Amino acid sequence: MNANQDIAPLPQRKLPLALWISSSIVVLCIVIGLLAPYLAPHDPTEFVSDMAFEGPSSSAWLGTDYLGRDLFSRLIDGTRLTLLMALAATMLAHVVGDVLGLLAAARGGVLDTVLCRIVDVSLSLPKIIVGLVVVAALGSSITVIVVVAGLVYSASVFRIARALGRDLVAQDFVQVSRARGEGLGWILFGEILPHVVRPLAADFAIRMSFAILFMSSLSFLGLGVQPPLADWGGLVRENLPGLAGSSLAPLYPAAAIALVSIALNLLVDALGERSEAAVAQK
Amino acid sequence: MIRFLVQRLLLAVLVLWLVSLLVFIGCEILPGDVAQLALGQFATPENVAALRIEMGLGQPAPQRYLNWLLGMLQGDWGQSITTRTPVVTMLAERAANTALLAGITTLIAVPLSIGLGLVMSLGTGGRLDRAGSVVILGLSATPEFLIATLAVLLLAVKLHWFPAVAYLTPGAGAWETAQALFLPVATLVIVVTAQIARMTRAIIGNLLDQPFAEMAMLKGVPRYRIVGQHALIMAVGPLANIVALNVAYLVSGVVVVETIFAYPGLARLMTDAVQARDMPVVQACAMLFSTVYVVLILLADALANAFDPRLSSARAEGKSS
Numbered sequence: 001m002n003a004n005q006d007i008a009p010l011p012q013r014k015l016p017l018a019l020w021i022s023s024s025i026v027v028l029c030i031v032i033g034l035l036a037p038y039l040a041p042h043d044p045t046e047f048v049s050d051m052a053f054e055g056p057s058s059s060a061w062l063g064t065d066y067l068g069r070d071l072f073s074r075l076i077d078g079t080r081l082t083l084l085m086a087l088a089a090t091m092l093a094h095v096v097g098d099v100l101g102l103l104a105a106a107r108g109g110v111l112d113t114v115l116c117r118i119v120d121v122s123l124s125l126p127k128i129i130v131g132l133v134v135v136a137a138l139g140s141s142i143t144v145i146v147v148v149a150g151l152v153y154s155a156s157v158f159r160i161a162r163a164l165g166r167d168l169v170a171q172d173f174v175q176v177s178r179a180r181g182e183g184l185g186w187i188l189f190g191e192i193l194p195h196v197v198r199p200l201a202a203d204f205a206i207r208m209s210f211a212i213l214f215m216s217s218l219s220f221l222g223l224g225v226q227p228p229l230a231d232w233g234g235l236v237r238e239n240l241p242g243l244a245g246s247s248l249a250p251l252y253p254a255a256a257i258a259l260v261s262i263a264l265n266l267l268v269d270a271l272g273e274r275s276e277a278a279v280a281q282k
Numbered sequence: 283m284i285r286f287l288v289q290r291l292l293l294a295v296l297v298l299w300l301v302s303l304l305v306f307i308g309c310e311i312l313p314g315d316v317a318q319l320a321l322g323q324f325a326t327p328e329n330v331a332a333l334r335i336e337m338g339l340g341q342p343a344p345q346r347y348l349n350w351l352l353g354m355l356q357g358d359w360g361q362s363i364t365t366r367t368p369v370v371t372m373l374a375e376r377a378a379n380t381a382l383l384a385g386i387t388t389l390i391a392v393p394l395s396i397g398l399g400l401v402m403s404l405g406t407g408g409r410l411d412r413a414g415s416v417v418i419l420g421l422s423a424t425p426e427f428l429i430a431t432l433a434v435l436l437l438a439v440k441l442h443w444f445p446a447v448a449y450l451t452p453g454a455g456a457w458e459t460a461q462a463l464f465l466p467v468a469t470l471v472i473v474v475t476a477q478i479a480r481m482t483r484a485i486i487g488n489l490l491d492q493p494f495a496e497m498a499m500l501k502g503v504p505r506y507r508i509v510g511q512h513a514l515i516m517a518v519g520p521l522a523n524i525v526a527l528n529v530a531y532l533v534s535g536v537v538v539v540e541t542i543f544a545y546p547g548l549a550r551l552m553t554d555a556v557q558a559r560d561m562p563v564v565q566a567c568a569m570l571f572s573t574v575y576v577v578l579i580l581l582a583d584a585l586a587n588a589f590d591p592r593l594s595s596a597r598a599e600g601k602s603s
Contacts, residue, residue: 124294134308217538
């Protein structure tokens with residue numbers, strides 16, 4: 001029996017609450033992203049007022065932005081863009097990372113060594129600096145930053161997928177499958193993958209929050225999504241001058257980023273799926 | 283231990299060499315002519331041709347890479363395309379400013395966060411621990427720019443306690459400088475503290491689950507001594523590792539914070555250079571940031587190793603088999 005009586009687990013009631021809140025926020029954001037064109041009261045590029053940084057009114061619920069456009073509509077439109085970009089980047093990271101990671105685990109040998117070295121090198125670089133250099137070289141476009149984010153994070157995903165895969169490769173059912181003469185494709189996707197889907201899905205959610213932060217930061221620096229389009233990071237950037245006039249305009253998109261990022265983290269925590277490896281590699 | 287350090291050092295040098303290669307190639311595949319880009323649309327063909335020769339663009343790429351790399355090693359980092367001043371002088375002042383920002387942040391954040399993590403471990407599962415965990419989870423997932431914009435709005439715009447932009451005017455008194463630095467430092471401290479406190483809490487929590495802590499508890503050792511002595515000593519290695527990793531994380535943290543507060547640091551120099559496509563400056567900044575980062579990661583590894591010899595012996599066995 002564990003004698004640490006006073007290290008009581010969190011009361012059970014707390015977990016469903018955190019789960020409830022976090023999953024509702026995530027679902028709400030997805031719905032807003034999906035229905036963006038129908039929910040936004042105005043066209044995101046339409047000028048609704050001659051005044052920049054106006055306070056909330058009946059036509060512009062969150063006030064106007066730095067050019068007199070409806071901030072609420074731009075925020076909704078930005079939700080769609082932000083989530084789509086993050087989704088695309090995370091999917092790229094996971095397709096590349098999972099396939100190569102499981103492959104390295106199953107095959108071992110030279111392939112494993114080479115891939116691990118490449119990943120070692122890429123993980124020992126500051127991600128944002130890699131992003132800056134690539135943008136300097138290729139110019140900033142949505143495609144560029146999504147691909148950069150996807151590739152940068154695929155290295156971390158590779159490590160996790162490989163570690164998960166290695167634990168399984170040694171197990172009997174994989175050995176049996178090998179002895180049966182199954183192909184590599186079946187061993188990877190038919191035998192190993194079903195056992196690692198849950199931790200990988202948890203990593204997907206965490207990774208998506210990192211991707212949102214990464215791409216928002218680039219957009220915030222003016223090196224990501226270019227106007228008139230704006231993701232959440234871009235919205236913070238373009239409305240930052242409003243702060244001096246105590247306009248709340250840059251706070252809403254910044255809060256949206258924080259909210260989704262916290263919700264994704266909380267969701268994974270609440271489901272008890274957070275892998276230590278993912279935490280260590282912000 | 284020595285063998286391990288030499289191995290890691292060689293790996294770090296290898297990494298930095300690869301980085302230099304990548305940075306060079308990255309800046310090489312720039313679409314369009316660098317010389318043309320630098321002089322703008324209205325440059326005469328003669329001017330462009332002259333600049334091309336001056337920049338050595340006529341030479342083959344491997345030759346230029348070699349020249350650039352040797353120059354970097356000897357402290358000749360080339361000339362900025364936009365300002366036409368030596369990159370070294372541009373970087374020196376900015377790097378000192380960034381080091382000041384990161385240094386103060388580290389000095390405040392490290393004791394604060396470890397202390398916080400220890401206090402939370404004292405009453406594991408208690409009210410303080412639970413509230414702290416929620417706040418810290420929230421903060422560690424919050425982007426720097428939300429904390430920074432909130433701070434500016436409340437403390438600079440509404441209350442006028444601190445300036446919203448952190449200009450470092452030369453010759454300003456210590457008080458003005460401290461005021462200018464307060465908001466950027468506070469933002470970074472909050473972000474870093476959340477990360478380290480969270481990991482401290484997790485590390486100590488794991489240690490308290492081990493038999494030695496149970497034994498001490500059964501012997502009637504007070505809890506603060508179990509946490510503060512028994513567990514803390516064993517946590518030194520992993521904690522040093524986490525601290526080094528988080529100081530490395532400051533590299534990306536400063537990029538955003540320097541931009542928000544218009545702080546004249548290295549990161550802002552780099553983002554400006556990226557926007558202007560001032561490649562010699564981008565290259566030099568990227569190399570400098572990567573070097574600091576790689577060195578800190580190396581330090582983190584070495585510290586973890588020094589306090590836990592099992593790691594290096596396990597690795598050595600792995601290598602030999």
